[in-house]
Amino acid sequence: MLNMKKETPMSDNYQVKDINLAPKGRQMIDWAESRMPVLMHLRETYKDSKPFKGAKIAGCIHITKETAVLVETLQACGAEVFWSGCNPLSTNDAVAAALAKAGVHIYAWHGQSTEDFYNCIEKTVSFGPNLTLDDGADLIFTVHNKYQSAASNIIGGTEETTTGVARLRAMAGDGKLLYPIFAVNDSATKWDFDNVYGTGQSSLDGILRATSILVAGKYFVVAGYGHCGRGVALRAKGLGAKTIVTEIDPVAALRATLEGHEVMTMDEACKVGDIFITATGMKDVIIKHHFENMKDGAVVCNTGHYDCELNLKDLNDISSSVTEIRANNEEYKLKNGKRVYVLAQGRLVNLAAAEGHPSEVMDMSFANQFLALKSMFENGKSLEKKVYTLPAETDQEIAMIKLKSMGHNVDVLTPEQIAYATDYSAGT
Ligand code: ARJ
Numbered sequence: 001m002l003n004m005k006k007e008t009p010m011s012d013n014y015q016v017k018d019i020n021l022a023p024k025g026r027q028m029i030d031w032a033e034s035r036m037p038v039l040m041h042l043r044e045t046y047k048d049s050k051p052f053k054g055a056k057i058a059g060c061i062h063i064t065k066e067t068a069v070l071v072e073t074l075q076a077c078g079a080e081v082f083w084s085g086c087n088p089l090s091t092n093d094a095v096a097a098a099l100a101k102a103g104v105h106i107y108a109w110h111g112q113s114t115e116d117f118y119n120c121i122e123k124t125v126s127f128g129p130n131l132t133l134d135d136g137a138d139l140i141f142t143v144h145n146k147y148q149s150a151a152s153n154i155i156g157g158t159e160e161t162t163t164g165v166a167r168l169r170a171m172a173g174d175g176k177l178l179y180p181i182f183a184v185n186d187s188a189t190k191w192d193f194d195n196v197y198g199t200g201q202s203s204l205d206g207i208l209r210a211t212s213i214l215v216a217g218k219y220f221v222v223a224g225y226g227h228c229g230r231g232v233a234l235r236a237k238g239l240g241a242k243t244i245v246t247e248i249d250p251v252a253a254l255r256a257t258l259e260g261h262e263v264m265t266m267d268e269a270c271k272v273g274d275i276f277i278t279a280t281g282m283k284d285v286i287i288k289h290h291f292e293n294m295k296d297g298a299v300v301c302n303t304g305h306y307d308c309e310l311n312l313k314d315l316n317d318i319s320s321s322v323t324e325i326r327a328n329n330e331e332y333k334l335k336n337g338k339r340v341y342v343l344a345q346g347r348l349v350n351l352a353a354a355e356g357h358p359s360e361v362m363d364m365s366f367a368n369q370f371l372a373l374k375s376m377f378e379n380g381k382s383l384e385k386k387v388y389t390l391p392a393e394t395d396q397e398i399a400m401i402k403l404k405s406m407g408h409n410v411d412v413l414t415p416e417q418i419a420y421a422t423d424y425s426a427g428t
Contacts, residue, residue: 014100015120017093017109025065025098029072032065035359037405038367038398043073046374050078055377058082058129060121060139061160062090062351063108066362068099070369077370081105082127084120086135088112089344090351118142125150131373131380132157136305137164144171144178151178156380158182158372160365162195162226163281163305165387172387180383182372187390189364189398191227198357198365200231202350203277203303204239210328210343210353211299213275216240221273223266224280225252228303232277233261244269246285270294277349278302278309288314291332294340301343303350310346328353367398 033040057074061067063085071081083099085091085108092110099106105127107120121142130153134140140157143150156179159165165183172181184190204215220241222233233243233256243261246269247253253263269276270290274297278285281304291314294300302309316322319332319340328344344352356362371394376383403410413421420426 016096021094021097022101025094028065032359036363046077052079055079058124059133061135070366082124135160156180156376194365195227196231198361199228200235206349206353218274223278229279283308296338301349307346
């Protein structure tokens with residue numbers, strides 16, 4: 001059906017860095033499972049009825065221990081799964097090996113070239129999936145741009161992240177989308193938790209692993225005060241940083257000032273900051289003249305989905321040397337004599353230099369993924385080729401299971417209270 005190159009170097013079952021890493025990967029997955037009660041509850045609930053029987057799911061998301069719990073939950077509930085990573089630097093090779101051992105058709109390894117990255121995605125498409133799962137929409141774009149014939153077999157897909165959702169909405173607006181999509185990112189139990197607390201903690205984790213520097217007392221510049229930037233600024237402040245936010249949206253900037261951050265333009269902030277992190281989803285946020293004006297020793301990184309937020313070509317042009325001084329930390333010696341340290345080559349610092357968001361928060365994101373795919377498999381044929389959000393009841397269900405797993409409960413309205421809420425004759 002697909003015009004895949006016949007001489008693909010990949011085996012039909014998997015392509016990972018080292019299959020012998022599987023036992024180590026299995027330990028990591030076991031650890032994640034013990035912290036993901038919602039997903040494990042869904043596995044337990046649906047493992048006998050197997051709602052995914054007959055589903056062939058191609059997925060393109062970061063290969064982490066948390067992703068492994070999602071993949072194995074889909075498998076346990078009847079799906080056949082074909083996986084690739086959505087970033088050349090975020091694959092955990094031990095986890096990938098454990099998944100390969102567990103029968104997942106997985107094609108991903110850490111540090112792969114851009115060419116291999118796309119070859120791996122194409123390999124998963126060659127199996128003729130009927131559902132797709134994306135983080136950043138690279139798999140969907142591959143189907144749409146190169147393998148349109150595969151789309152006729154695809155009932156629908158899901159998208160994990162803000163950047164991907166924005167692009168898919170643009171595609172749907174132009175009438176270019178070939179199958180319906182659930183925007184998992186837009187569920188409250190994803191966006192309000194993963195993007196804020198997940199990105200906040202894991203980005204600081206990545207910065208600390210790559211630098212081992214003290215955050216307290218430093219000028220910490222966060223570009224973008226969306227949910228992700230807000231989470232990062234919150235955690236940096238918690239560690240004692242003097243936080244500075246740059247924004248293009250006056251409402252977001254105003255929110256940042258009232259939440260205790262200094263607000264300024266990047267032209268101003270570049271001269272002040274000790275640590276910079278971009279969380280905008282936009283390209284060219286830090287460019288040549290910003291790098292040139294930074295203080296000696298400034299640390300720069302990105303936590304947005306794509307690596308275009310820092311213009312590293314600009315930085316290269318004004319540098320006389322680049323040296324890797326520790327894992328995920330490159331020293332650029334500028335021709336003006338100053339040094340700038342770039343983490344994880346400008347790729348998402350939280351996934352490339354650390355392990356991504358903690359399992360507890362991915363639990364909710366991936367419970368949304370599971371329920372979105374289930375709903376798509378069951379009802380997708382009746383949907384239009386648009387981007388949909390999940391119903392509010394799904395958020396309620398996920399939040400309730402999560403709360404209960406943490407030992408909390410909520411109050412319930414009485415019938416009188418329910419009537420009161422909509423009683424427009426009631427006054428003081
Ligand atoms: C898998 C992760 C992890 C993790 O949900 C997050 C999001 O929206 C992404 C943008 O690319 C990354 C994704 N994410 C964060 N942490 N995916 N496993 N541990």
